[in-house]
Amino acid sequence: MELSTWQEVFQEKAKELGKRDTWTLLPSDSLQPSPGWIQYKQNTFARFHCTSCKRWWGSAQVHIHFHFKLSWGEGWVKMRVFKQQCKHCKAAKLEEPEFTRQNIEIVLTNLQQRIQIKCYGLKIDKNPVLTSIYSGDMKGPHDRDHCEACSMGVCKWRACGEGQRDQASARPAQKCTANRQDDGPFLPRIVPPSPPTHENPVLPQADWTPLIGVIALGAGLLLRLLFR
Numbered sequence: 001m002e003l004s005t006w007q008e009v010f011q012e013k014a015k016e017l018g019k020r021d022t023w024t025l026l027p028s029d030s031l032q033p034s035p036g037w038i039q040y041k042q043n044t045f046a047r048f049h050c051t052s053c054k055r056w057w058g059s060a061q062v063h064i065h066f067h068f069k070l071s072w073g074e075g076w077v078k079m080r081v082f083k084q085q086c087k088h089c090k091a092a093k094l095e096e097p098e099f100t101r102q103n104i105e106i107v108l109t110n111l112q113q114r115i116q117i118k119c120y121g122l123k124i125d126k127n128p129v130l131t132s133i134y135s136g137d138m139k140g141p142h143d144r145d146h147c148e149a150c151s152m153g154v155c156k157w158r159a160c161g162e163g164q165r166d167q168a169s170a171r172p173a174q175k176c177t178a179n180r181q182d183d184g185p186f187l188p189r190i191v192p193p194s195p196p197t198h199e200n201p202v203l204p205q206a207d208w209t210p211l212i213g214v215i216a217l218g219a220g221l222l223l224r225l226l227f228r
């Protein structure tokens with residue numbers, strides 16, 4: 001995971017608050033609700049890479065939990081990012097997601113808005129929550145058997161029932177050849193800034209139409225010359 005990018009964007013967003021308070025982002029592998037901390041959850045898109053079989057897959061259900069509080073001029077944000085496992089490998093380890101900077105900015109802009117509302121009493125309801133950029137046309141339902149958030153009962157699909165898809169939040173952005181392990185077919189096809197996949201390689205397909213046209217033209221001229 002791109003921790004330095006998260007920290008960098010987080011500090012940009014903290015500066016944009018325009019307050020004298022300092023804000024610190026603390027990544028965590030376990031997050032327990034505690035008094036005084038406000039909880040905020042988001043889902044975003046990210047890609048995963050299996051360290052065993054080397055395949056890539058994308059998921060629009062990458063769950064992120066934030067707990068934050070502001071106290072005596074110091075703001076604290078704890079962040080837990082949930083992992084996923086490769087479904088093709090037995091006893092695969094939980095892999096960390098890889099986010100685009102664009103999605104990190106979207107997630108942290110939403111967090112910034114939440115902090116403005118909860119810690120600074122600002123009413124900015126008019127600002128819509130930004131939706132993540134999906135760079136994969138994922139197939140099938142969310143793969144709950146290989147999702148850390150689902151196994152802990154915090155994943156959205158588990159909470160809201162089967163078969164639901166957040167189509168409204170899908171916003172195609174770029175093309176991508178990513179493999180999709182899960183999630184809905186709500187996106188167009190695709191191409192990502194990230195490494196190529198091992199499955200479904202995209203091979204260039206020859207287009208013979210112009211060549212056939214040239215051959216037909218040549219044959220026509222030849223016949224005309226012969227029978228003139």
Ligand SMILES: [Zn+2]
Nearest residue numbers: 050053086089
């Ligand atoms: Zn694998």
Ligand SMILES: [Zn+2]
Nearest residue numbers: 147149150155
């Ligand atoms: Zn899940």
